[in-house]
Amino acid sequence: MPATWTETLSGELEWEPSPATTLGILVSGPPLAPYPLVRQVRRALLGPGTLHLEAELSESDIVEAVSKDGVELTAEFRTAAREALRRQVLAGVVPAAELRAATRCDDLGMSPLLLLEEQLVWAYLSQDDPRQECDRLLTDCLLTIAREDRRRILDWAAGALFRLPDLVLDTPSAWLLSEVCLALHRETRRLPPPPMENIPSGPLQEVLRLVPSALVGFHRDGTTLQLGPIGRQRRIAFPLPAIALRPITVTWPEPDDATGSGPAGGPRRDHELTVDTADGVVEIPVGSGPVRLRNAAGATVDLAAFDPDGPPPELADVDRMLDLLEDAWRESRPLRAQIVRSMSATAVIVRFHDAWAISAYLRFERGWVEEQGLRTYRLVGEDVEVRISNFDRRLQRIMCRPATTTTGILTPGMDLVGRFINAADFGLFVSVPKTSLGFAGPTARGLVHESGFLPGWRRDGAPGFEKGEPLEVRVVTVDPDTGRISLSLKMDRFLSQYPEGAVVEGRVVRVMSFGALVAIPSGVDGLLHVSEIAADRALAFGDTVLVRVLRVDHDSHRVWFATEPRVPEGAPTRKVMLAPGAAARGGGAAPADAERMGAVAEFIRRTLGGLPGPMRLVDLAKAINDEFGAAVTGEWLGFGKFSHMLVGLVPEVEVDAEGPGHVRLR
Numbered sequence: 001m002p003a004t005w006t007e008t009l010s011g012e013l014e015w016e017p018s019p020a021t022t023l024g025i026l027v028s029g030p031p032l033a034p035y036p037l038v039r040q041v042r043r044a045l046l047g048p049g050t051l052h053l054e055a056e057l058s059e060s061d062i063v064e065a066v067s068k069d070g071v072e073l074t075a076e077f078r079t080a081a082r083e084a085l086r087r088q089v090l091a092g093v094v095p096a097a098e099l100r101a102a103t104r105c106d107d108l109g110m111s112p113l114l115l116l117e118e119q120l121v122w123a124y125l126s127q128d129d130p131r132q133e134c135d136r137l138l139t140d141c142l143l144t145i146a147r148e149d150r151r152r153i154l155d156w157a158a159g160a161l162f163r164l165p166d167l168v169l170d171t172p173s174a175w176l177l178s179e180v181c182l183a184l185h186r187e188t189r190r191l192p193p194p195p196m197e198n199i200p201s202g203p204l205q206e207v208l209r210l211v212p213s214a215l216v217g218f219h220r221d222g223t224t225l226q227l228g229p230i231g232r233q234r235r236i237a238f239p240l241p242a243i244a245l246r247p248i249t250v251t252w253p254e255p256d257d258a259t260g261s262g263p264a265g266g267p268r269r270d271h272e273l274t275v276d277t278a279d280g281v282v283e284i285p286v287g288s289g290p291v292r293l294r295n296a297a298g299a300t301v302d303l304a305a306f307d308p309d310g311p312p313p314e315l316a317d318v319d320r321m322l323d324l325l326e327d328a329w330r331e332s333r334p335l336r337a338q339i340v341r342s343m344s345a346t347a348v349i350v351r352f353h354d355a356w357a358i359s360a361y362l363r364f365e366r367g368w369v370e371e372q373g374l375r376t377y378r379l380v381g382e383d384v385e386v387r388i389s390n391f392d393r394r395l396q397r398i399m400c401r402p403a404t405t406t407t408g409i410l411t412p413g414m415d416l417v418g419r420f421i422n423a424a425d426f427g428l429f430v431s432v433p434k435t436s437l438g439f440a441g442p443t444a445r446g447l448v449h450e451s452g453f454l455p456g457w458r459r460d461g462a463p464g465f466e467k468g469e470p471l472e473v474r475v476v477t478v479d480p481d482t483g484r485i486s487l488s489l490k491m492d493r494f495l496s497q498y499p500e501g502a503v504v505e506g507r508v509v510r511v512m513s514f515g516a517l518v519a520i521p522s523g524v525d526g527l528l529h530v531s532e533i534a535a536d537r538a539l540a541f542g543d544t545v546l547v548r549v550l551r552v553d554h555d556s557h558r559v560w561f562a563t564e565p566r567v568p569e570g571a572p573t574r575k576v577m578l579a580p581g582a583a584a585r586g587g588g589a590a591p592a593d594a595e596r597m598g599a600v601a602e603f604i605r606r607t608l609g610g611l612p613g614p615m616r617l618v619d620l621a622k623a624i625n626d627e628f629g630a631a632v633t634g635e636w637l638g639f640g641k642f643s644h645m646l647v648g649l650v651p652e653v654e655v656d657a658e659g660p661g662h663v664r665l666r
Helices: 002-010 020-027 035-046 054-057 074-092 096-103 112-127 131-148 152-163 172-181 199-210 313-331 364-372 582-586 594-609 616-627 630-637 642-651
Strands: 061-068 069-073 213-220 227-228 236-241 247-254 270-276 282-284 291-295 302-304 336-343 347-352 359-363 385-390 397-402 415-424 427-433 445-449 470-478 485-489 501-514 514-518 525-529 544-553 559-562 653-657 662-665
Touching: 002 020, 002 035, 002 074, 020 035, 020 054, 020 074, 020 096, 035 054, 035 069, 035 096, 054 061, 054 559, 061 662, 069 074, 074 096, 074 112, 074 152, 096 445, 112 152, 131 152, 152 172, 172 199, 199 427, 213 336, 213 347, 236 291, 236 313, 270 282, 270 347, 313 385, 336 359, 336 594, 359 385, 427 470, 427 485, 445 470, 485 525, 501 525, 525 642, 594 616, 594 642, 594 662, 642 653
Parallel strands: 359 397, 445 485, 525 559
Antiparallel strands: 061 069, 213 227, 213 236, 227 282, 247 270, 247 291, 291 302, 336 347, 336 385, 347 359, 385 397, 415 427, 415 470, 427 445, 470 485, 501 514, 501 544, 514 525, 544 559, 653 662
């Protein structure tokens, strides 16, 4: 008996014929041949006195790996061995019943999935056309995954599709298993799709509920129904399972039967056509009657009949849905949505529960995703509460963010070192850590708004930060509902860049009656007072001027300049600067003189000095206006900010004292 099996099977292969090779062929059914199976086959088919073959098999070139549970044959040998064994079994040279009895694995403690794979291989070895039996076994496997949500089976299937013979995989169920694995991000072999009519609709609908959705747009013009990518013409989104075949079944009545009843009161006649939208734009002549769309997962949408001279009613539904979403956006109201597709590690596509035809782009914070240990593809099919962060009605482009976020350890008043992300016209975006792990853990993005910049800080005057550059910031506010974080920038480094006595070239960024604000390269503006400007020198907005840093106040974050070279002691200096726009407002009137500005300064000191606490800036501006008139106030302000003008005129004034928009004397 041993000689017969060895000569019969080893002669079929290119490997050197040997009893060990024969043993390898006989145990090539399961992907991992356990030692009990090797022993069982050796005893039953190769007879006594062959114990040494187990050791020879483990050490031979046809074995890929040896573990404590069994041996794994090389893929090349396994494929060739199965083909040789199939030829011999089908030709009747090797008795199938005897081979099956010797190679049964039922009582060897193998996992159910490895037993399933062994059954598929046995069908291949023993049947002329094993596809029907294999299709039944794989269909049962797919239904188990769908009905019991046992997605771990997909991990086995992803590997089995590489190992199983091609004839076993030439079935609709094998193709569908491949598509499900790929759609749920298991790396596996992509199989060619079968004809759509060969795919059973029952198991297909159950299984495709596990698959993420792709979106197709549709549009009716009274003559044709157009299906294709979503765009300005095809605005309405209809979900399809994200597989290689993306069929839609379209049902519509005869053109003369748009009302739903047939000619002469006869039964209604319907056309039904299944098209594959993966091929691009498809046009179907459905007329203006009612239409039903059904995807492969069984989801349907019914479109009503309409007058061809008017718009289809579903467009009005889309406008109604957009109105609902726009209201939610303006009110920052949370909405329920379903995740239908994973786009990246932090982004998904969602479909709103109350607006089924509209899809939106949802981005999670990378730090939050990492903190939760999530994978976005595992969230497909889950419901999520979102807020709309960007709404473009014309392009129907909607972006969302989660309705609730985590802010970690960030609390108002906390000082920390962030990293510069980018700059915008309204401020700076800075990345800050949300946990004690620092930047090794989750991070959040905060905004240093321009309104929170220190007096005179100008982004266009800054040297330009490099992405990732460390910046010292302070947390101002944290909104747990929106996840928005407001920061302030600690300016000590900018103030210290040019110490007292340093000479630097700056640019005039504002002209006032009592001097000019000059921006220097560190990004800080300082005051060049009229007493430091020669009487015959005129400065205008945008002029370049060489200045010396006279004083830096780190507490108030203010800088004072003098022209370089300085005006000699005793030399005449300017009394007042012409505020830009004064001539235009006053019809050529002369600028306010220094005496009048001195009177305004004294009035401010007297008003603030007589109060027990701070005063509102708006109340102080009104008092100045009432005392001196609008003309004086207008000449004094020019085009500057009132708080900046106030500090320039009365340096001992403290702005934002005990609250924003308040002022007092130091």
